[in-house]
Amino acid sequence: MxxxxxxxxxxxxxxxxxxxxxxxxxxxxxxxxxxxxxxxxxxxxxxxxxxxxxxxxxRPPPPTNIPFILTDGPDSQRVVLVVDADEEFVVGDVFEEAEMLWRIHQIETKSGLMTKGESAKNIARVTALRTDMVRVKLTLTRGEDSTADVLVVPQETKFTGSHLMEHKGETWRIRAIHTGTGRTMRGTVDAPDIKRMYLHEPPNPEHFTPRTPRERRQAWKEGRLGHNPNPERPKEHIKKGVNPNPPRNRSRKKKRD
CATH class of the missing domain: 2.20.25 (N-terminal domain of TfIIb)
Structure with missing residues (x-):
């Protein structure tokens, strides 16, 4: 010391x-x-x-022009940025352009080689991906039909398997999340790590309506019959002339002499 x-x-x-x-x-x-x-x-x-x-x-270093290919999902645009000739660029660096954040994905030198880092004077082209917003690919399944869609969310968004979520005015259940290295049905995954998310339409509440006396008794035990808290079937479900609760006493057979 x-x-x-x-x-x-x-x-x-x-x-x-x-x-x-x-x-x-x-x-x-x-x-x-x-x-x-x-x-x-x-x-x-x-x-x-x-x-x-x-x-x-x-003397400040002379400025140089570098073409940048900025990719935002399926859309790409070419812009030319003026930077100092001695400025260093490294794959993974994040910079701001047009009020959006971009992460350097590839650097191509003037000799045609790909490198992980280089000074501006030796760079021919830089490819960058938007990083402040993330596009999450979706597969939405409704019955036997499946459709593909894309959800654009902030980078810090997280999704959890089996949870409900709103998408275009409808409620869906996250059936599974595919990360490229595996699939989870209940885990939580950051949006940038998601390769595809599978959504299923939640069952209609009528799907859970008990249809048989046995199902009604079970629903009654579980407290799911709030408006009719007993195992008896509603009158509108009972056919005319049919006793909803027939006696359970069986007739005894006569003994043979």
Whole structure:
């Protein structure tokens, strides 16, 4: 701990640090004069160590044009962005353009090679995918019919298997979520990780209506007969002339002599 404290105490901050040709190292300098040259400037400085006076030129890197292919789902557009020639681009970096976020997907150099990172002056083309909104492919099944659709949601959206969701004014149940590496029927998955989501139309409430005395008794036990809380069948379901609750006493057979 003492050595670290000594190191912190010895750390020195240099004002206007730049390379001194006389000392041949980075030293602090006084700025004697500044002269603007184009978009840059020339500084006449004096080394505080050896008092050598020299000129330091600061020039911004020249701008360069890079074609970007911006892909948003099935739609792609080509735009040309002006950047500094020494700016570095790396696959996976996120940048903003047209009030949207894009993630660099591919970088092609002027020699025709694909690379994971390169400076702007050597880049021929950059491909980027929109990242602030995610397109989730859907398969919607209604009975025997299935249709395909796409849902566009914010990147941070999550979906959980077996849950209900609204889509175009209708309620659907998430039957399964396919991630490319597997499928889950009850797990929660981030929207960017979803390859396809399978939705089924929820059963009609009439599907759960008990139809037989046995089903009604079970529904009564489970408390699902709120408007008619008993196992008896409603009168409108009983045919005329039929006793809904026939006696259960069986006639006994006569013994043989």
């Amino acid at each position: 003492d050595e670290e404290d000594d190191w912190d105490e010895e750390e020195e901050v240099l004002d206007n640090a730049t390379h001194c040709p006389s000392c041949d190292e980075m030293t602090a300098h006084d700025i004697l004069r500044e002269k603007k040259v184009g978009n840059g400037a020339d500084f006449k400085v004096r080394c505080l160590t050896c008092h050598h006076v020299h000129t330091v030129e600061f």
